[in-house]
Amino acid sequence: MPVDRIHWDDLPLAARAAVEHHTGPVLHAATADAGANSGIAAIITTADETLFVKGVPTDHPQIRTQQREAAINPYLPPPCPRLLWHVNVAGWDLIGYEHLVARHADYAPGSPDLPLVARALLELQSTRCPDIGLKRAEDRWSGYAGPAGVEQLAGDTLLHTDLAPHNVLMTDIAHLIDWAWPTRGAAWIDPAVLILRLMEAGHTAEDADAWARGEFPSWAAAEHDAVAAFSEANAHTWDEIARHDPQDWKKHMGRLAHDWVTYWRTQAP
Known part of the structure; x- marks a missing residue:
């Protein structure tokens, strides 16, 4: 709201x-x-x-x-x-x-910001997740899960989960801001969230997937079924967001989330 x-x-x-x-x-x-x-x-x-x-x-x-x-x-x-x-x-x-004198990140294909964003996310993935009662990924997305369930989303990594380009400020490094949805879960979830934003910026699903595999060991090692479970739940999440507030960009994100689900289903386990 x-x-x-x-x-x-x-x-x-x-x-x-x-x-x-x-x-x-x-x-x-x-x-x-x-x-x-x-x-x-x-x-x-x-x-x-x-x-x-x-x-x-x-x-x-x-x-x-x-x-x-x-x-x-x-x-x-x-x-x-x-x-x-x-x-x-x-x-x-x-x-x-x-206050940072900075600009928002550019996620377009070939952007020099992308390696810096990856570095910031890798640093986050190596940061200890505090014991302060954070929402757990398997609970946060449980209401949106399909038949695959969400128990595979569990983990002990501190996640940002809202990696829109306006939530990343660029100086000579990338700074993650707007921590409204910190979550405890599997390390590969943030790369999965970032992939949708790369698609929003013009990457194909295949190219975004390949880039993430090269940057994030957690993504390269993620179980196919676990990613499928999250991708379906995330698509349903975006559907609900767009229903409650049907701005064009939210409806577009919902379409991209379903496009990603379609792509992921073609990938061999």
């Missing part, structure tokens, strides 16, 4: 004061264009630093995803922007992050 976006000056005075308790007086604030899941997303400048502030009203369902972001941040690999503070006041839940 999207949140109506407001500007920094529209926040209640008490909320702004709570932020400035951590930052000092805000001299300038610019509303960010990207993202639809925050009621405020602003780059703020003080006398000493520039920060990224995001937040949602405390009575909005989206607060659960923001609280997950705050909870997982201390356990993320170093390239992920650090959470600096978290305040809940005047009907708003607000978090402040390090």
Whole structure:
């Protein structure tokens, strides 16, 4: 459920004061264009630093995803922007992050960003998954599973699971952001999620699969039936997303998810 976006000056005075308790007086604030899941997303400048502030009203369902972001941040690999503070006041839940001067990743075929994205994902796969009550993959996708079931999705890898290009910021390395859906599961699930986004950017299913096999040992070693089970569940997930909010890009992702299922069925186990 999207949140109506407001500007920094529209926040209640008490909320702004709570932020400035951590930052000092805000001299300038610019509303960010990207993202639809925050009621405020602003780059703020003080006398000493520039920060990224995001937040949602405390009575909005989206607060659960923001609280997950705050909870997982201390356990993320170093390239992920650090959470600096978290305040809940005047009907708003607000978090402040390090600000990166960066751009969104380019997933197009041949993009020089792709090896850097792969490196960031490999670093994540080698990061210890914290014991903080994360959703388990086999539970998260159980309601969407077909006959193959989802027990094969279980694992102990920390997963991002929402690797859209706007959730990856590029400097000289790739930085994974927007941790609304951290999950514990099999390591190959994030490459499977990334493959759909590569297809969205113009890769064929075959080319995206081949690229992932060359970059991620977890994907190259994934059991055919396990990938089939996830792919079917993920396609059903996108179907539901598009039904509830039929934006063109969501319907397109649903079609790509089914195209991937069709492709995977042709691959020898």
